[in-house]
Ligand SMILES: Nc1ncnc2c1ncn2[C@@H]1O[C@H](COP(=O)(O)OP(=O)(O)O)[C@@H](O)[C@H]1O
């Protein structure tokens with residue numbers, strides 16, 4: 413793709429490479445899912461095209477759910493690339509580690525509200541980490557990276573989604589993860605209501621118990 417040649421490589425991840433380019437006078441991101449040689453070619457092509465179509469669909473649905481996501485400018489299934497709006501601003505991961513307690517609480521509350529809006533709409537993000545959230549200069553928390561997401565209204569899926577966020581906060585924000593996650597749950601409850609939220613929290617506990625059981629069996 414010509415546009416990529418003039419772009420700056422921002423990240424070469426396990427799943428995709430991200431380039432910063434100029435797109436008709438605007439800054440844009442190209443997310444390319446490069447071929448994986450370890451997979452049979454036909455299967456690899458199927459996986460990459462599926463995810464390339466699937467991610468923008470979920471990004472669109474998240475907007476319908478009331479959650480900020482980048483605008484999609486173009487999808488090229490053959491090249492497995494997505495051109496989208498570049499969100500300027502710090503990753504929530506960095507912000508949480510550098511800001512004060514009060515601002516952290518407000519941010520986490522907002523994160524919880526957004527996750528609840530996704531769940532309320534039957535959407536699962538699939539990779540809820542604070543690296544996949546950006547605080548835009550328009551002061552919104554923008555969610556990215558829906559490649560592992562799905563439409564799923566089940567309690568189990570909601571529990572797993574939040575459990576992943578908890579785990580990611582424990583490892584990236586270990587000094588104050590409890591305060592962070594508590595405020596995520598506060599925001600979540602304020603949108604979904606106490607009754608449903610309680611059920612999700614029970615699910616998280618159950619998932620954690622299962623995890624511990626597996627750990628004990630391993631020892
Ligand atoms: N539209 C965007 N604007 C600004 N930064 C982005 C955008 N999309 C992704 N990023 C940044 O690049 C990182 C990697 O992108 P991501 O879509 O999460 O790829 P991966 O699937 O490899 O994790 C994200 O964690 C985010 O910080």
Ligand SMILES: [Mg+2]
Nearest residue numbers: 539543544557
């Ligand atoms: Mg990511």
